Amino acid sequence: MTDIPQITDSHCHLDFPDFEGQLDDVIARAAEAGVTRMVTICTKLKNEPAVRALAEAHAPVFYAAGTHPMSVASEPMATLDDLLAIAQNPKCVGIGETGLDYHYTAETAQVQQTSLRVHIEAARTTGLPLIIHARGADDDMARILTEEHQNGAYTCVLHCFSSSADLARAALDLGFYLSMSGITAFPKSQDLRDIFATCPMDRILVETDAPYLAPPPYRGKRNEPAYTAQTARRGAETMGLEYGDFAAHTQANFDRLFTKVAQFKGTT
Structure with a gap:
């Protein structure tokens, strides 16, 4: 396995019921595919203790925490103090996911925007990267990210x-990163691949968003971190690189953005 290029699943949801009782096998399969690190995302702060425990129990797993935009109306509003306290944990490496989703929950747009700005302030204060979910809200997303960046830099x-x-251009102009998921490997996603093909190679990450969005040949099945390799291979084709070179670039990008992971001393 030593000659398999290493990659990182920068976004997954290992606390979801889809993986219950299977994490050791899931993480082992990931390692066999070269996926040696993964960031599992807490989407409701009430679940943070369980997500934290999961990360602390598995050396390759780190976590981020926030309130998903689709949940902000039904969950207590995250406060800056809440997020700063969580961020003190050595394995908490990001803020979010947060963002805007007007596709499913446009009726809560205003409270989503308020929550997003709280999360941005937490990212700015801690220096941890902001993890953004954006769907059907491009104009407001670009506007808020830009306004807030003018108030003080943060990573994202x-x-x-x-x-x-x-x-994509608005995010890249702010120095932010874009992450490739299994969607980029779908046959009908050529327009999306074309966007990524114009991106600087030093701004691209890869992820699964597991258990969702499995790439071919697993489409329609439960996604898992090992399948990051399929997305990354398609990404290499999109960027015109050999797989090993693409993997090395995404690893360097991840380390540059998720500095707390790169500096973590507790892994074996």
């Missing part, structure tokens, strides 16, 4: 990027 990744070229 637009996870599972599948939005417009305009939002």
Whole structure:
């Protein structure tokens, strides 16, 4: 396995019921595929203790925490103090996921925007990367990210990027990162691949968003971190690189953005 290029699943949901009782096998399969690290995402702060325990129990797993935009109306509003306290944990390496989703929950747009700005302030204060979910809200997303960046710099990744070229450009102009998910490997996603093909190679990450969005040949099945390799191979083709070179670039990108992971001393 030593000659398999190493990659990182920068966004997954290992606390979801889909993986219950199977994590050791899931992590072992990931390692066999070269996926040696993964960031599992807490989407509701009430679940943070369980997500934290999961990360602390598995050396390759790190976590981020926030309130998903689709949940902000039904969950207590995250406060800056809440997020700063969580961020003190050595394995908490990001803020979010947060963002805007007007596709499913446009009726809560205003409270989503309020929550997003709280998360941005937490990212700015801690220096941890902001993890963004954006769907059907490109104009407001670009506007808020830009306004807040003018108020003080912060780092950010637009996870599972599948939005417009305009939002991609706005994010890249701010120095942010875009993450490739299994969507980029779908046969009908050529327009999305074309957007990524124009991106600087030093701004691209890879992820699964597991258990969702499995890439071919697993489409329609439960996604898992091992399948990051399929997305990354398609990404290498998109960027015109050999797989090993693409993997090395995404590893360097991840380490540059998720500095707390790169500096973590507790892994074996």
